[in-house]
Amino acid sequence: MIFFEYPFNEHIRAYLRLEYLLDRFIFSMNSNDVRLHQVAVSTFFDIIDLVERSDVKGAILQDLEKQRLFLLNFRERSGVDQKSLELALVEIKKISSNLATSPKPGNILRENEWLNSVKSKLLVYGCAAQSDMPSYHFWQYKTEKERREDLFRWFSYIQPLSESLKIALILLRDSGSFFDCLAVDGAYKEMLGGKIYQLLRIGVDYKIGVFPEMSANKHMVWVRFFFQDENFKAKSVIDNVNFSMSLCK
Structure with a gap:
């Protein structure tokens, strides 16, 4: 099963973009390969830009508080595991507190002149070459341990945001349940x-060889399935497609 997601609003779209960038950064940071450490550095700058241009931090804090208040309704309710509920409430409170008191991620660029200069150079194609940035080239010849320590230190500026986003998206995705659907002649x-929903999720069997294009608002959900020809051009599916859908609040 392969899953596709469509946000109902821009702040959820920012969440999904940030999740994608954080996943790429953490994977590259934990690698042994210096070339993936280069990817980690450039992705780190992408994360800073995204966070600085949108109030992701404020949106996550609001969403976590909404989820906390929602979970409070289940206290003393029969059939609810109260121990697990209290653990979840404590975790949300801890994560929210860490995020609220964390400095702005962009502060690292204001505090580290070298990182800021690397970011500026990377805006120009090919400027990561040793002929343009000798100091960056030298950094890449540090030991694997030293490079990773640097990356982890820079990551500490965005770690509270990363942990909070992870919890916020888990709670959001868990708020919906998948149900079976049929796209007649490839459309639904x-x-x-x-x-009001925040996230549309579509699950489809990878073996079918199709992918959805989605559109959604508070009035309707529209899904159209496509396949790729030998030149990767999208072609409309004309057969019925079984898939699963979840609407998350």
């Missing part, structure tokens, strides 16, 4: 009647 439409 469902009216929502003004109900």
